[in-house]
Amino acid sequence: MSNINWKGVDLNLLLTFDALMVQRSVSRAAEQMHLGQSAMSYNLNRLRKLLKDPLFERQGHIMVPTRRAEDLAPRIQAVLTAIRDDILQPASFVPGEYCGRIQIGLNDYTELVFGPVLFDALMQQAPGCQIVFRAADDSNYQQLFEQGEIDLAIGTYPELPEGLVRQQLYREKHVCLFDNSMLQVDQPISLEDYLATPQAMVSPTGELASPVDKRLSNLGYERHMVLGSSRFITLRHLLIGRRLLCVMAEMMGRTEFFAHKLTICPPPVEVPDFDIEMILKKRDCNHPRMQWLSNQVQQVIKQHIASIFAKSGKSSEQNVSQAGLPQPG
Known part of the structure; x- marks a missing residue:
C-alpha cells in the first residue's frame, strides 16, 4: 500500500476511463463528462502514467482499449457502481430485512409500563431482529452508551453530557x-x-x-x-x-x-411533575435505523398513553409531547 501513488488517484480518472470505454472517442467522452477535449486528454495522460499502460490507442477515429484496459474495465465499473449505489446514494433502512439487535435502556418504571408494547411494535415491524432491554438509569446510562450497549434510553435524565441529545416524550404527574x-x-x-x-x-x-x-x-x-x-x-x-x-x-x-x-x-399535597425523555447519541440522529427506531418509540409511547387514559376516561393531551425528533447540532 505504501508504494502506491495515492496522491495521483482521482475519482475523475476512473470516470474518464469509464467514459472512454463506452464512447471510444476522446471528444465524445469529453462531451459525456461535460469537459473540454483538452481536459479529457490531460486526464487520459494522467491515467496512463498512473497505470503504466497506454490504455487506449487511436485507430482512425476510434480509441481502441489495450488488454490492460479490458482487464480493468469490469473492476473499475464495479468500483464506480459501489460508490454510486452504496456510498453516494442516501442510506435506507428496511425494518423487515433487519436481523440485528435493538438495544433500549429502560429503568424499572419505563420497562414495566412500555416494555411489552415496545416489544410488540418492534417485532411487528422488524420480525427478524433481537430486542434487548437494558437496566439504565442516571447512574449508568453514560457508560452503556460509551460501551455501545444501548441504542437509546428512555427515562428521566436531568443533565446530559456533550454528545447526547434528548427528546421529551411526555410530562409525568x-x-x-x-x-x-x-x-x-x-x-x-x-x-x-x-x-x-x-x-x-x-x-x-x-x-x-x-x-x-x-x-x-x-x-x-x-x-x-x-x-x-x-x-x-x-x-x-x-x-x-x-x-x-x-x-x-x-x-x-x-x-x-x-x-x-x-x-x-390526586395527592392532597403538590408533587412536582417530571419529564420522561428519550436520549440518544447526537452523531447517530441521522442514521436511518436510528431515525426509524426513534420514530417507533415516540409513536408507540404516544399511542400507549392515549390507550391508558382512554380506559380511565381521561384525556392524555397534557401529558404527551408534540415535539419532533431530536436533531444534531
Whole structure:
C-alpha cells in the first residue's frame, strides 16, 4: 500500500476511463463528462502514467482499449457502481430485512409500563431482529452508551453530557395509589387521611424521603413513611390488602398491573411533575435505523398513553409531547 501513488488517484480518472470505454472517442467522452477535449486528454495522460499502460490507442477515429484496459474495465465499473449505489446514494433502512439487535435502556418504571408494547411494535415491524432491554438509569446510562450497549434510553435524565441529545416524550404527574377496601376513605383523599396512612415509596437507593417530604415539612406536616422498595412490582403486591399508600408516577399507577383492585386519586399535597425523555447519541440522529427506531418509540409511547387514559376516561393531551425528533447540532 505504501508504494502506491495515492496522491495521483482521482475519482475523475476512473470516470474518464469509464467514459472512454463506452464512447471510444476522446471528444465524445469529453462531451459525456461535460469537459473540454483538452481536459479529457490531460486526464487520459494522467491515467496512463498512473497505470503504466497506454490504455487506449487511436485507430482512425476510434480509441481502441489495450488488454490492460479490458482487464480493468469490469473492476473499475464495479468500483464506480459501489460508490454510486452504496456510498453516494442516501442510506435506507428496511425494518423487515433487519436481523440485528435493538438495544433500549429502560429503568424499572419505563420497562414495566412500555416494555411489552415496545416489544410488540418492534417485532411487528422488524420480525427478524433481537430486542434487548437494558437496566439504565442516571447512574449508568453514560457508560452503556460509551460501551455501545444501548441504542437509546428512555427515562428521566436531568443533565446530559456533550454528545447526547434528548427528546421529551411526555410530562409525568403523580397519583396516590391504595386499596380503599382497607383504607375506606373519601376520594380524593384528604390531607388528614393521607398523613394518617402508612406510606411506601419506590427507593432504589434505600432513601426514605423525597421532594414530597420537603414540601410537607415546609407546611408543618410529616407523613408516616414505613417502607422503601426498589421494585414497583413489590409495591403492587404490598398495597393490596393492607393499610398502605404510595405516591407514584401516574402512568405506572394507571397500568392494568396496578389499577386492578387499587384506587387512584390526586395527592392532597403538590408533587412536582417530571419529564420522561428519550436520549440518544447526537452523531447517530441521522442514521436511518436510528431515525426509524426513534420514530417507533415516540409513536408507540404516544399511542400507549392515549390507550391508558382512554380506559380511565381521561384525556392524555397534557401529558404527551408534540415535539419532533431530536436533531444534531
